[in-house]
Amino acid sequence: MECDVDRIEPLVVRANRSASRLIHNEATTEIPVHLLFRDDPPPEGRRDAVPGPVPAVAGPAVVSSRRGTGEQPRFRRRVPAPASARPAARTADRGLRERPARVLPAAAGVLAGACGAAGCALTSWWAGALPPLAVRALGLPVVVDAGLGLPQWTAYAGAGALGLLGFGGLARGRTGRALVLGSHGRYRGTVRGAGLMWLNPLAPRRRIDVRLRHWRSEPMPAADADGIALRAAVLVVWRVRDTARAALGIDDHEAYLRECVEAALARVPVGAPGGGRGSAEETGERLTRLVAREVGPVGLEVFSVRPARVEYVPEVADAMHRRGIEALDARRRVGALTSVFDSVEDTVTRLTTRGLVDLDASAREVLVRDLAAAFCAGRRETAQ
Incomplete structure (x- = not known):
């Protein structure tokens, strides 16, 4: 060691x-x-x-x-895998979307109400509250001095509740109208059917018009491509596509549509009055696309937004009217001068072509001046 x-x-x-x-x-x-x-x-x-695949x-x-x-x-x-590569999560869509509500045929409500009424009648016979003649007519024995005790009151309460639920839940659906149902602050579904049906009488209901609707707005502020202030009244063709979003997503879907149209008019230049059909069609298409994109998330569907009437605001209308009159007067003057010059040229050409006069340059200028003055005087007298 x-x-x-x-x-x-x-x-x-x-x-x-x-x-x-x-x-x-x-x-x-x-x-x-x-x-x-x-x-x-x-x-x-x-x-x-490192052996093996990478996790x-x-x-x-x-x-x-x-x-x-x-x-x-x-x-x-x-780096996490892209969403397309990951398996789709099997979770329910938590967004607010329209779905059909659970309804029962009207016969179920009528039957429940009839049973409740029959139960009330039998309880009255049990308590001896029915007249003897009615009891004998029904073929039942007459109950004497039974009185109203706790069992009778309990039977009354049950039968009355059944009758109220049966008859109180009857509702009539109409074509073009939808009923939005809720319960305890939650959305329960939409009823679009027509006819008599039974709904939960305790669920609050809200009726919404789902037909195709036309709305002509009041004059709203707008502007043309040059920034001149205008007032435009538009015609909107729309309808409610998703009743759940239209009823519960916002307070008032009609007011929201009006605000969206007003905002679109403030963003899209509107053709000036008398701008032609082409500019109006182009403006309508741009307004339709913009408004449809804005109101789509709240369940509304817009088919067309077209300017129905476009006018200048009162502050600008007078100035534009004077400008229009001046433009018309200028065009009229240009037309009159063109007509006079054409007449003078035609007259001088005919005179020289036919050999009626032999004019040199100075004489030709004098003739042209005299003819122009004469034609202008004649047109002025004709206009007066």
Whole structure:
């Protein structure tokens, strides 16, 4: 044993000395800088590669170190898979959408009401409250001095509640009208059918018109492409497509539609009065697209928004009227001068062509001036 100890001690000392030399030796292998920032996985066939497939979960992934370089293991964050690659979540659509309500035939309500009425009548016979003649007519024995006790009052309450639920739940659906039902603050469904049916009498109901509707607005502020203030009245063709969103998504869907139309008129330039049919059609298409996009999320469907009447505001109407009169007068003057010049040219051409007069340049100018003055005077007298 002493020999073994003496043999082992030099080995331990030698190992410690070599370890100290590796730490303090200046010739230790340097780590390349580019290896510290490489995130690509090691190539296949390397012994230090991580075996097996990489788990497809979000979170940090371990990148193995490279042996012999002194590089430490690094963590690389996994990018979650796109939504299209993940399985679709089997969760119900929590958005507010129209769905049919549960209704019963009217016969069920009538039967329940009749049963309640019959129960009240039998309870009255049990309590002895019916006249003897009516009891004998029904073929029942006459009950004497039964009185109204707790059992009779309980039977009255049950039969009366059944009758009220049966007859109180009867409702009549109409074509073009829908009933939006709710219960305890929640949406329970929409009834679009027509005819007599039974609904929960305790559920609040709201009737909504789902027919195709035309609405002509009052004059609203607008502007043309040059920024001149206008007033436009539009004709909107629309209907309620989703009754749940229209009734419960906003307070008043008609007021919301009016506000959307007014906002669209403030954003879309409207053709000036007398701008032509093409500009009105283009403005209507732009208004229709904009309003339909705005009211779609609240369950409304807009088919067309067309300017029905466009006029200038009173502050601008007088100035535009004077401008229009001046433009008409200028066009009339230009037309009159053109007509006079054409008449003078035609007269001078005929005179010289037929050889009636032989004119030099100065005489021709004098003739033209005299004819123009004569034609203008004649047109002025005709106009007066």
